[in-house]
Amino acid sequence: MGQQVHQHTLPNGLVLLAERMDHVRSVAVNFLIPAGSAFDPDGQFGIATVLAEMLTRGAGDRDSRELSLALDNLGVDRSESAGIVNMRLGGSALARNLLPLLDIYADIILKPRLPEEELEPVQALSIQDIESLEDSPQGKVMVELHRRYYPAPLNKDRRGRSEDIEGLTIDAVRAHYQKFVRPNKAIIAVAGNIEWGALKARIEKLFGAWEPGNVPDVVPQSHQPKSEHLFKDSAQTQIAFAYPSVPIGHADYFAARAAEGVLSGGMSARLFTEVREKRGLCYSVGVRHESFRDRGSMIGYAGTGPDRAQETLDVTLSELRKLKAGVTVDEIDRVKAGLKSSLIMAEESTGARASSIAGDWYFLGRVRSFDEIQGAIDALTPAAVMAHLERHPVRDVALVTLGKNPLTISA
Numbered sequence: 001m002g003q004q005v006h007q008h009t010l011p012n013g014l015v016l017l018a019e020r021m022d023h024v025r026s027v028a029v030n031f032l033i034p035a036g037s038a039f040d041p042d043g044q045f046g047i048a049t050v051l052a053e054m055l056t057r058g059a060g061d062r063d064s065r066e067l068s069l070a071l072d073n074l075g076v077d078r079s080e081s082a083g084i085v086n087m088r089l090g091g092s093a094l095a096r097n098l099l100p101l102l103d104i105y106a107d108i109i110l111k112p113r114l115p116e117e118e119l120e121p122v123q124a125l126s127i128q129d130i131e132s133l134e135d136s137p138q139g140k141v142m143v144e145l146h147r148r149y150y151p152a153p154l155n156k157d158r159r160g161r162s163e164d165i166e167g168l169t170i171d172a173v174r175a176h177y178q179k180f181v182r183p184n185k186a187i188i189a190v191a192g193n194i195e196w197g198a199l200k201a202r203i204e205k206l207f208g209a210w211e212p213g214n215v216p217d218v219v220p221q222s223h224q225p226k227s228e229h230l231f232k233d234s235a236q237t238q239i240a241f242a243y244p245s246v247p248i249g250h251a252d253y254f255a256a257r258a259a260e261g262v263l264s265g266g267m268s269a270r271l272f273t274e275v276r277e278k279r280g281l282c283y284s285v286g287v288r289h290e291s292f293r294d295r296g297s298m299i300g301y302a303g304t305g306p307d308r309a310q311e312t313l314d315v316t317l318s319e320l321r322k323l324k325a326g327v328t329v330d331e332i333d334r335v336k337a338g339l340k341s342s343l344i345m346a347e348e349s350t351g352a353r354a355s356s357i358a359g360d361w362y363f364l365g366r367v368r369s370f371d372e373i374q375g376a377i378d379a380l381t382p383a384a385v386m387a388h389l390e391r392h393p394v395r396d397v398a399l400v401t402l403g404k405n406p407l408t409i410s411a
Contacts, residue, residue, distance in 0.1 A: 003019070003369055003370055003371075004019060004020040005017065005018070005019045005357065005367045005369075006018045006019075006020075006196045006200070007361075007367070008200055008203075010183065010203070010204060010207065010208055011208070012183040012184065012207075012208070012209075012210055012211065012212045013183050013184030013185065013186070013212050014183035014184070014186050014187075014188065014203075014207055014210065015186070015187045015188070015361060016188050016190075016199075016200065016203050017187065017188070017189045017190070017357045017358065017361055017367060018189070018190040018191070018194055018196055018199055018200075019189075019190070019191040019192075019353050019354075019357055019367075020192075020193070020194055020196065021191060021192050021193060021347075021350060021353065022193065023348075024095070024192055024193050024348075024350055025094060025095055025193055026092055026093065026094055026095055026192050026193070026350050027092065027093060027094070027095040027097075027098045027101075027190065027191070027192030027193060027194055027350055028090065028091070028092040028190070028191050028192055028349075028350035028351040028353070028354040028355075029090045029091060029092075029098070029101060029102065029105065029188065029189070029190050029354060030088065030089075030090040030187075030188070030189040030190075030351075030354040030355050030358045031087075031088065031089040031090050031105065031109065031186070031187070031188055032086045032087075032088055032186065032187040032188075032189070032358045032359075032362060033086060033087045033088075033089070033109075033180070033181055033182075033186045033187075034085060034086055034087075034180070034185045034186065034215055034218075035048055035051070035082070035086070035087040035176075035180035035181055036048050036082050036083045036084050036085045036086045036087055036158070037049065037082055037083070037084055037153075037156045037157070037158045037160070038084050038085050038153040038154060038156055038218045039153070039180055039216070039218075040153075040156060040160065041176075043164055043167070044160075044164050044167075044168060044172060044176070045156060045157075045160040045161045045164045045165075046126055046130075046158075046159060046160015046161060046164055046165040046168075047160065047164075047165075047168060047172065047173065047176050048082035048087060048158065048160075048176075048180075049081075049082045049126055049129075049158050049159060049160060050119075050122055050123065050126055050160075050165060050168060050173060051082070051087070051173055051176055051177055051181075052080045052081055052082045052087050052089070053080065053122045053125065053126070054112065054114050054118060054119070054122055054173060055080060055089065055108050055109070055112045055114075055177075056068075056078075056080055056089075056108060057112075057113065057114070057115060057118040057122070058112070058113035058114075058115050058118070059104075059107040059108045059111050059112045059113055060107030060111045061107075062107070063113070063115075064115070064118060067104070067107075067108070070104055071091070071101075071104060074093050074094075074097045074100060074101055074104075075093050075094060075097065076091040076092070076093045076097075076101060077091055077092050077093070078090065078091030079091065081158070082158050083158060084154055084156065084158070084292075085218055085292075086362065087181075089105065089108065089109070090105070090354065092192075092350055092351050092354075095192050095193040095194065098190070098192070098194060098199070099198070099202055102202055102203070102206060103202075103206065106206040106207065109181065109207075109210075110206075110207070110210060112177065114170065114173055114174050114177060115170075116170040119168070119169075119170050119173065123165050123166060123168065126159065126160065126165050127162050127165055127166070129159050130159045130160070130161070130162050130165075131162070133159070137232070137234065137236060137238045137303075137402055138238055138284075138301065138303060140238070140402060141230075141238035141239070141240040141301070141400055141401070141402040142240050142299075142301065143157050143159075144228070144230060144240070144400050144402070145240035145241070145242060145299070145398070145400040148225060148226040148227070148228060148398060148400060149225045149226075149242040149297070149398045149400075150220075150223070150225075150297075151220040151221045151222065151223030152220070152221045152223065153218060153220070153221075154218070154220055154292060155223075178213075179213060179215075180213075180215060182210070182211070182212055182213035182215050183207065183210040183211075183212055184212040184213065184215055185215050187358045187361055187362060188203060188207075189354045189355070189357045189358035189361070190354060191350045191351075191353035191354040191357065192350040192353075192354075220294070225242070225396065225398035226398065227397075227398050227399040227400065227409070228399075228400055228401075229400075229401045229402075229405075229406035229407070230400065230401065230402045231403075231404070232402050232403055232404070233404060234402075234403050234404065235305065235306075236303060236304070236305060236306075236403060237303070237304055237305065237306050237309035237312075237401060237402070237403030237404070237405070237407075238301075238303055238401065238402040238403060239300075239301065239302040239303070239304070239309065239312065239313055239316075239399070239401050239407065240299070240300065240301050240399070240400045240401070240402075241299075241300045241301075241313075241317075241397050241398060241399045241400070242297050242298065242299050242300070242397070242398050243297065243298055243394055243395060243396055243397045243398070244295070244296070244297060244298075244392065244395065244396060245289060245296040245297050245298045245392060246296045246388075246392060247291045247292060247293060247294060247295055247296040247363075248291040248296070248363045248364070249293075249363060249364050250296065252388045252391065252392065253291075253296070253376075254339075254376045254377060254379075254380060255380065255384050255385050255387070255388035256289055256296065256298075256388060256392070257289055257335075257339065258327075258332060258335045258336075258339075258380050258384075258385045259298075259323060259327075259385055259388065259389060260287055260288060260289045260298065261334070261335035261338055261339070262323065262327050262331045262332070262335055262385070263286075263287050263319065263320065263323065264285075264286040264287045264288065265334065265335055265338055266334075266338070268334065269286075270319050270323070271285045271286055271287065271316060271319055272285065272286070274315065274319050275302070275312060275315050275316050275319065279311075279315065281304055281308050281311055281312040281315060282302045282303055282304035282308065282312045283303055283304065284301065284302065284303040285300075285301070285302040285303075285312070285316060286300070286301060286302075287299065287300040287301075287320070288300075291363070293362075293363055298320075298394075300316065300320075302316055306403055306404045306405055309401070309403065309405065309407055310407050310408070313399075313407050313409070314410055317394065317397070317409065317410070320394045321393070321394050323389055324386055324389035324390055324393060326382070326386065327382045327385050327386060328382065329382060331382075332380055332381060332382050332385065335380070336377050336378070336380055339377045340374065340377055343370065343373055343374065343377070347370065397409055
């Protein structure tokens with residue numbers, strides 16, 4: 001039987017997506033709620049992350065420990081996090097436990113206790129997460145790059161600021177929950193060995209009375225990306241850069257992904273080979289494609305020593321610019337094999353499928369079929385990738401460095 005994806009929108013605006021996977025015995029549930037860090041108010045940066053953690057500190061008739069035990073007794077592998085735009089909650093379990101799992105998550109989302117006594121330990125965890133960046137120079141330079149490259153509010157870090165988190169009150173957390181955890185613009189995605197009729201009925205019963213609210217859109221402000229050097233007396237130099245690409249819904253999206261793969265898709269990729277292996281300039285180098293609804297970017301990183309940092313940057317950017325001069329059939333075939341492997345592995349993972357169909361609906365307003373994605377991958381050719389790079393060359397590069405000495409971008 002072919003791919004089976006069901007969709008239903010409740011009167012309150014909540015979108016239910018479900019993909020039946022006959023060959024598995026598990027199920028995964030993914031809740032995507034527009035309550036991410038982009039909505040953190042001034043003076044409360046980090047409140048979305050605090051709220052995501054607080055939601056599972058007791059809900060309905062269960063306190064924090066009872067809630068954890070209930071999920072553990074169902075064998076749920078769960079996670080909660082706040083991204084830039086969306087808050088994600090969910091987990092995976094045996095398919096026979098889907099309905100009781102949904103019952104528990106209905107309490108978590110609709111009836112969280114948000115207990116005052118749990119706020120202080122959650123604040124402490126959040127502040128530790130922020131402080132840990134000082135021990136992760138790669139993570140720190142990437143945070144600083146995003147802060148300068150993207151417009152507000154897309155440039156916010158989910159961790160927030162220590163001083164803001166320390167000042168949060170339980171009333172502020174509860175008010176944030178009441179405003180942003182609403183069904184309109186929210187998505188529930190389920191993948192696994194499910195029965196659509198029973199699932200749809202249970203979702204309508206559990207979430208049909210969830211009242212919609214006035215959830216704002218994310219409106220990026222006018223912004224000019226900035227480059228900056230951040231001094232750190234270190235034996236290493238961290239290099240992070242970004243430049244414009246295309247978003248996930250663009251006709252050139254898979255060509256952009258192919259360019260990413262040629263540059264950074266494994267140990268045979270150009271950056272690894274030319275910058276690290278042949279010249280020994282750095283211990284780590286790569287690029288990745290990143291997408292919001294309205295924009296895409298190529299994000300790059302290299303870690304090296306101060307004496308090799310400028311050459312590392314120069315050679316890396318040279319390789320990026322040289323790409324539009326030609327890619328080989330072998331390189332594209334390797335990229336296509338990697339993309340297809342990812343697609344096949346996603347077909348076999350309920351968690352990956354739940355996340356994927358939720359993401360498709362958020363970005364595109366529909367769920368792409370495997371055939372559509374495979375067709376786009378099969379259509380990749382060196383000529384298609386080079387045409388994309390002609391239309392979207394390396395330009396307007398924003399650079400953030402962390403180390404002893406500043407670097408410059410050559411023309």
